[in-house]
Amino acid sequence: MGGLPLLLLFGPTGVGKTELILRLFPGKGEVISADSMQVYRGLDIGTAKPSPEVRSLVPHHLIDILDPRQQYTAGEFVHRAEELIPQIELRGRIVVISGGTAYYFRNFLYGLPETPVANLEVRKRLLDRLEAEGLSSLYEELNRLDPVAGERISARDTYRILRALEVFYSTGRPLSSFPVPKNPRLNRTYRLIGLMRDREELYRRIDARVVEMFRQGLPEEVARLLACGYGEEDPGMRGIGYREFFQWGRLGCLTLSQVKEQIQIDSRRYAKRQITFFKSLSGVQWMHPDSIRSLADLGIYL
Template sequence: MQVYRGLDIGSAKPDRAYLEKLPHHLIDVRDPHEQFTAGDFVREADRLIPEILSRDRIPVLSGGTAFYFKNFLYGLPEIPSVDPSIRDELNRLVNKKGLGPLYEELQICDPPTAKRLNRNDSSRIVRAVEVFRGTGKPLSAFEVSHEQRVPYRVRIIGLERDRSELYSRIDRRVDIMFNQGLVGEVRRLISRGLTADLPAMKGIGYSEFFHMMNRGCMTLEDLKDTIKQDSRRYAKRQITFFKSLDGVKWFSPLDRGGIMREVFP
């Protein structure tokens, strides 16, 4: 979500002072109505990393999106083309009946992908069902290679906290986002004409506002609790995903010495 301009508070984007101290890439590179796929990420990372290395700097791929990280390491799965009319039909179904029926279909035809996705992520849910209907095979069957495609020595570091501490930190982070003005940020985005079906508005911290508007009976406290719950579920899924990767070394975030020895053996 940090690739999108204007999505600052809800995506926990680093502030300007921090960015000046530690240069970041791929922040504020898309308008909210544009898509940013795993393929886009891989292509941009492939472009940036040699340039960073040429300056004798160490590129760090940081974040919780393990799916994008896996695609960078091993490449994108080769999925056959699907008749575009299938996607049109699925989008009409979502507009008519909501995303629920499609997510239930995905849980039946492709349980691993359904477990990995946020049940409110309409674009990825539509894509997964589209692939199944068009090929007869679940999206999870199109696995990426197990051979690393990048010509680099890669250190994969996972940061792991006690689960109760992690959830407590997530809850505090959501409280901070609201105190920083998340409601106003979402109001400004909606005033610019951004709608629930746009890629940028499907992220946790943004999509819940549209659900509140549709239900009409939620309070801001209810909304805050929903964002906390969705964030905790997402963290749990991402931990599971990272644990499935080969070669991950796990550290407490407080073990700076251990992490430095891993990076600079």
């Protein structure tokens, strides 16, 4: 098993990553999850977390490691992944980094941007403003000060909006002006495999998966999280599949069916953004999941 390539397996939400892993890697590989939401304990259905049965067949790492109130950064992902890789290889297993959080893959491959360390004084002022003015006001400000970063960052992403403003007010420079590494930093053999389906097929799968989430009890899962004291401001509750329920609560006139439909819409939009981002990476071999029959199809030979 020595000298096996590192496998980076990614694709948009709903494309079929977990099914492929379950088909190819029992007894052969271990997964390092590159998913910014599956790290949170208690967020199971809405994040499409691999079931305990799947995880018993193929061990998964970086799942259920944080409380929903904790922030999880790309830097932390890279650090944890780098620690796990040699441990997995010592067990004679294939390392599979798999998920859909695109910038985790970019930062793992190329390294982290050369941005300054946190400025706690500036961050405190921004948090006070967030409470007083609201997120939309700060997002509008970011778009004035750094329209490039504003284009890249979701209007709902509190952490990244605050971080971009923190960098600007700490340095006088927009976040987008800091250099991003462009050359792969990995000194080893690796495979970049992107999973792709026809867009219509992918959207059908996404819609069906959301329906299945509701059947499995997504509204009840959200209710349990709220009963535990988690709220809209917590990082774990800002993901697709959870934030839509807060809109339901605010408006008071939406039905659960409309919440379901909004989750489907948001998921399809997210998939489109993922595809755009992943296609910006070089050296990717794009494959339909159903065409992959063996490890050899991925360039891995035991």
